[in-house]
Amino acid sequence: MTATSSVREPRFKAGLRLLEIETMYDSILVPTDGSEESMDALEEAIELAKLTDATLDVLFVADTAQDSVTVVGTDVIDALEREGEEIVGEVVERARESGVDVESEVVQGDPSRAIVDHAERIGADVIVMGTHGRRGLSRMLLGSVTEAVIRTSPVPVLSVRPEDKKAESDG
Numbered sequence: 032m033t034a035t036s037s038v039r040e041p042r043f044k045a046g047l048r049l050l051e052i053e054t055m056y057d058s059i060l061v062p063t064d065g066s067e068e069s070m071d072a073l074e075e076a077i078e079l080a081k082l083t084d085a086t087l088d089v090l091f092v093a094d095t096a097q098d099s100v101t102v103v104g105t106d107v108i109d110a111l112e113r114e115g116e117e118i119v120g121e122v123v124e125r126a127r128e129s130g131v132d133v134e135s136e137v138v139q140g141d142p143s144r145a146i147v148d149h150a151e152r153i154g155a156d157v158i159v160m161g162t163h164g165r166r167g168l169s170r171m172l173l174g175s176v177t178e179a180v181i182r183t184s185p186v187p188v189l190s191v192r193p194e195d196k197k198a199e200s201d202g
Contacts, residue, residue, distance in 0.1 A: 056085040060155035062146045062180075063091055065118035068161035072191040073122060076159040079189075080131040085156070089122045089135040090149050091115035092142040112137055143179035150186050159189045 061076045063069040073089075080087050093111035115137040126133040134153075138145050150158055162177050181188045 056080075056083040056156040058088060058153055058155045059083075059085045060088045060090060060146070060150050060153065060158045061122070062142070062158070062160050062176075063089060063118060063122050065091075065114075065121070066161065068191075068193045070122075071193060072159050072161040072189075073125065075189065075191050077126055077129045077131055079157075079159065080126075081129070086132040086134060087126050088149075088153055088155060089119055089126070089133060090146060091119050091135075091137045092145040093137060093139045094142055095139050096141070109139070112139065142176045143183065146176070146180050147184050150184060155186055157187045157189055158184060159191065162190045162192050 056079065059076050059080055061069075061073055063073065076087055079085065093109060093115050119135045119137055123133050123135050136149070138149065140148075146158065146160075149155075158180060160177055160180065177188075177190055181190065
């Protein structure tokens with residue numbers, strides 16, 4: 032008598048075949064605020080872009096609800112836009128060093144609405160963003176931004192949870 036084992040194929044596979052994943056995404060939108068959590072999301076987006084040969088589109092939204100205009104001499108400078116340009120520059124450099132194509136933009140507006148509008152305008156296939164942003168009130172607000180984007184986006188949203196720093200230090 033021969034023993035036969037019946038092994039069922041898993042209903043959901045942990046990974047996708049390379050052929051399937053290569054055709055999945057052409058454009059990946061990555062909103063950033065420069066926080067560690069948004070950098071975690073960037074790393075996920077870079078890996079996804081490498082697998083799919085997609086272009087990353089990095090977006091910083093200068094929140095118009097915040098008072099950020101300063102006057103230097105006779106020049107009016109929006110501090111949030113200037114900060115956004117610096118953050119986006121660092122993110123673009125990091126993505127290019129990883130070997131992926133990248134576009135970037137800094138815009139003003141309501142963050143969740145601007146992210147969804149930008150995704151529609153560029154034809155993004157997916158939005159990859161952190162579940163939280165900077166510390167304190169801003170951290171809670173970005174969480175709210177992520178929720179609003181998930182609720183209103185016409186494209187899928189991959190929300191990346193922060194790395195568990197305690198687990199990393201223990202292991």
